[in-house]
Amino acid sequence: MAEPEGGAGVSFDTIEDLQSALDGQDYVCGRALATVAFLSLRLGRPLFLEGEAGTGKTEIAKAIAAALGRRLIRLQCYEGLDASSAVYEWNFAAQMVAIRTAEAAGGAGRQALQAHLFSEDYLIERPLLEAMRPDPAGPPVLLIDEVDRTDEPFEAFLLEALSDFQVTIPELGTIATPEPPIVILTSNRTREVHDALKRRCLYHWVDYPDLDRELAILRARVPEAAETLSREVVAFVQRLRTEDLFKRPGVAETLDWAKCLLALDVIELSPEVIADTLGAILKYQDDIQKLQGSEAKRILDDLRSDALA
Template identity: 50%
Template sequence: MTAPPDTDVIPFGEVTEAQLREAFERTDYVADDALTTTVLLSLRLGKPLLVEGPPGSGKTELGKVLAEGFDTELVRLQCYEGLAAESALYEWNYTKQLLAVQSDEGSVADEGSVFREEFLQERPLLRALTAAGDRPPVLLVDEIDRADEEFEAFLLEVLSDFQVTIPEYGTVAAETPPAVVLTSNRTRGLSDALKRRCLYLHVDPPSFDTEYEIVRRKVPELDAAVAAEVCAVVERLREEPFLKRPGVAETLDWARAVAALRTGDTGTDITPAEIERTIGCLLKEAEDVRRVDDELLERLRAAAATAEERMEG
């Protein structure tokens, strides 16, 4: 992959729409005008971007694409229930501190403290504040809705001033704030305070045409006609009342599975038997898999049969 022309020295706040679109194009990320504009405003205004949508819709991928497309570091904080501030920010290397105290080198006596940078272990948030380079990193706070409200309040404080005070060490502030992307699957509601400080983007399941373009870019080894059938089948599956409808991630998994199985000349039509054998790529709940009966398989086959006409249209 070629390096982005001249973008390695341009601050996020000065990125143009053309440069953002070029970064998306280079990383094969399909973005419509609304998404592109919202991301651009987030970068230009220096505001965190809160991205919500169903699982597998490409929310996490957006943060990865920004880091790759602009050739900067991706710092990822994966949230989970019970996540503590210390786990996300910093902790002291107590073993190293103890060894320093017990050693005969005199390093502690000379410096007067074991609470120094050499004993400080950076976690994602502190790393995002202190990362060096021509451009600050992209901080991806993934699935913030899985963390509890106390951590959300702590994160809000950090993102407000992009600095943190370590009691034994002092205040650490970012010379240039990172670009921040927060994702949420809406497993719980987020606070109004967090939402007010972010630009908001809701990612819906893509249209047939958009998903077809995504599959063609990400799975180029798959025949174009079959790629269209894959997208048509997934689109039809999303109309069913499943516990978990397939997202773009599942579409890509299935497309790669179909491509891997079609090593010979097996024709272009996706058959009901082929769908049934590979349904585990698309559906991840036992109850959903049991709903795939002969009648539904026939409806999926019929949807696939219309794919070529829709692709031409």
């Protein structure tokens, strides 16, 4: 993939500068992730982030875009996504109106009408094409989210498109960007992404944060939560991740749960409160059933015993 000198005009001088900028966007970033993000920006290399859902992969793209004052363009991947859906489509409804208008007015020449219908006036830009357009604020951040949900043909297309940062529209020709976007790809690892795509990126596995960093994240994102409640919430979620669950809660669920508890004016955790709000942190009924009743009380009692020890 392209490696523009100077990393698309990005001006962080040190890893600490980047961490500080991300802190300013309430994104608490560990040193390892900050380092690979810094290198991605400095070298102009795409950044490939893999990890469990809810660990902050998407959020770092948003934080980087905000810290740089750049536009964030998000391509949300899904099964069946194809090249045309990711790059462009024609405004069919507007084209039909133009055809009927031309017919009612006596009609322009067939070739002239066709050239007009397939001009940029009727082009609907999708994320990949949007990201290749010049922007006065500087190259945007292109977030290709959950690339593991697509299939191999789309991966092959993506590899080609990002290699030269250009796309071809048959009716208009090849469109190339004067300055490549900042590219961040994420994967929840529902399937393995092909090595050819990973090799062209800087890679980082985004793991669940440890207790101290998750507590710092909660303080940054939900500052109105009392310190005692914040510590209990983070400690409980940390312990849940050691249980045999179908889907372990991510940081996103920690934040959601804290907000739910605040909305209920909860001061400290209790088995009853936990039972009533499990749907904020667990998303599968089998997992919720495991934590109902005495199990939630056991975990809470263990945490409080550990805190007193």
